[in-house]
Amino acid sequence: MAFLALKNIWVEYGEKVVLERISLDIDEGAFVSIIGPSGAGKSSLLRVILGQEVPTRGTISLEGAALPAECGPDRGVVFQRYSVFPHLTVLGNVLLGLEFAAAPFAARLFGSARRAAIAEAEAMLESVGLADAKDLYPAQMSGGMQQRLAIAQALIKRPRILLLDEPFGALDPGIRADMHGLITRLWREHGLTIIMVTHDIKEAFGLGTRVLTLDKRRHDPHAPHRYGAGVVYDLALTRKESAHALPPIPAEAAGITIDTIGNN
Amino acid sequence: MRWVTAVPGRRGAFLLGAAPLLVLALGYVIASAARHSGNAADKILPLPSAMVSAMAGLVFEQDRLSGQYLFWADTLASLGRLAAGLGIATLSALLVGLVLGALPRVRATLGPLVTAIAVIPPIALLPILFITFGLGETAKVALIVIGIAPFMIRDLAGHIAALPREQVIKALTLGANSWGVVLRVALPQALPRLFEGLRLSLGPAWVFLISAEAIAADVGLGYRIFLVRRYLAMDVIIPYVAWIALLAVAMDLALSRSSRRLFGWAHGAAR
Incomplete structure (x- = not known):
């Protein structure tokens, strides 16, 4: 099949x-x-x-x-443009997928759950080469970096x-x-x-x-x-x-x- | 250097901006002096000294009738009404504008209603407000709210609806439900626009405040101006108008500063 x-x-x-x-x-x-x-x-x-x-x-x-x-x-997706959220930092963009899954109402994580999610997000950023950029906003990054971020953001949902x-x-x-x-x-x-x-x-x-x-x-x-x-x-x-x-x-x-x- | 590319520096811009204000003030003083040389009792263009002495009475001395410092009582009353009106309008713009912009079904249901309300001249509703709410504070605050909330709602809803479709799709693929999209995608991007809408609404809000106070009030900046108009008291009216301008500029500046501080991402990379 x-x-x-x-x-x-x-x-x-x-x-x-x-x-x-x-x-x-x-x-x-x-x-x-x-x-x-x-x-x-x-x-x-x-x-x-x-x-x-x-x-x-x-x-x-x-x-x-x-x-x-x-x-x-x-099903994850990466568009040509507008794939990342301008109001979130690089780390925030990757965290978002984990937050939606774990907290359906608040859509935010706190305490140890948040620390675990941050560790996971940072590992993902490391693998796409954005570890040093985690506190930047998308507008501060080049197009290539934004697409790296969009890919990391999609992949964090496996x-x-x-x-x-x-x-x-x-x-x-x-x-x-x-x-x-x-x-x-x-x-x-x-x-x-x-x-x-x-x-x-x-x-x-x-x-x-x-x-x-x-x-x-x-x-x-x-x-x-x-x-x-x-x-x-x-x-x-x-x-x-x-x-x-x-x-x-x-x-x-x-x-x-x-x-x-x-x-x- | 071409005119279209010559950008003044910080100091230059300050000096250029201050020049017209100084010219205006100087022009007034000259015109006032000229009138007073012809008629020492002229009331139309009072001398600065006359304004200072007239205002000193309102600012530093208790009113014999009410025991209040009239200038401060007027300022407090007007700012209170303005704050209530702006606050209610901003809150309703955020709530209504957000759902209107983010949820197409709600937009189809309530969009025409908001548009219909927005095209009514608010001053035309003032009699209805006075009849419904009486002549007290409620009617004045309601006029400000009705005057600016529809514009703010439509502005915000338009901004949210115009967010790239890709953002919503992306959020859904990240596991969001509709609530999550509104909360984490639409709301944060609505806030800087809300500040912008509020800044643009300050002017109209003052117009509606002064109108309402001119028609039915017993204290307030607009009330005072229209009261002393009967005595041609330009020595009070001009300082009051200048004070209103100063308050409006301060509010605008505070809003733009706090928007830059709170939403750096929305104001370019210069953070």
Whole structure:
């Protein structure tokens, strides 16, 4: 049984069909990159998986159980922008997820529970390289640091699936390469299943174990909204070792989540 | 140096800002002296010395009728009404604006009502307030509240509703429920805007206070100004107006200072 299964998903806004006949099985531990032209419904697909949007037709199930169409802590997300809270410090941003879980009414922790949460948050910040920045506010940080924070903030909830919506699109090339190394390392360390929407084809192939291309299969020139996009290419990348964009694989992590059997 | 890029330094800005005020004061003194050289009993532009002596009576001497120091009694009464009005308006703006901005269903239900109330000129409601609440303090405070609360509510609700959708989604993926989103995402980001809205409402609040006091009061800054108007007592009116201006500036400054201190994150990285 597939880890995450999408069955015949359609997304329509009134007359306009955005996605049609999307059926996918995604394995646990996969790193799926989604590419495609603008307006092909990449972000719509991500929103459907996130639960932010209800598909017009079709079902999504996680390990056989239907996924509720609302956002919850089982699916983490990092957007291109606005992923961190401007009114909280770096530490506060990461603590927030722990506070929501432990204190449903006050949404705050006190005393020893708070100290334990701070220790956990600091360890997470350490692993994304923000240990020295924990008292800064997001406005005082660069775009790359803000995305590091957004990733740490999502990972503290230990989500089953991490959804990335063009997470590195606004970063300059050097920082982007650093972030590629970071997300690859975290993906292996945490055994994450990642679904990433990107415009950057090199990034899609460099990071992913599987690349999906969304585009319209059919096109009616008189009514361009009549047909939605589907998956036109579904490529399993089995030889990750040769990808030059990747940092060397740590010995102990090698082979844990590397897809050698093909994911589709 | 171009005009559009020439930014004065701290000292320069202070001197530039003070210059028009000094020119205004000097212009007044010259005009006043000119009038008094023609008519020593002129009441329209009293000399500074006349203002000082008139005010000294109100500030330092007990009123023979009521036994009060009128200037201080007026100030206390007006500030009390203003504080009550601003406090109630701010609190209701925070509560209503927050739920209106954060909860789309509540916005759909109550948004049109708030808009409808906001477009009524508050002064037009003053007779209703006087009839309903009598001529006491309640009506005056209510006028201030009705005058500024709708604006503050709409401003705050608009600000909260305009928070990036991504923030709400992110909070939900972090395990928040609707209450958690309101408490930890919307509320903290509403507070600096509330201070801003309060600052902008200070001017209208003073207008409504003075209006209410002018029509029905027995003590207060606005009451005094309109009372002594009958005697053309410009030597009292001008210092009172200056005092109101000073109070308003002090309140504005205190609000902007405390907002910067409390919500450094909202005022840029310069913390």
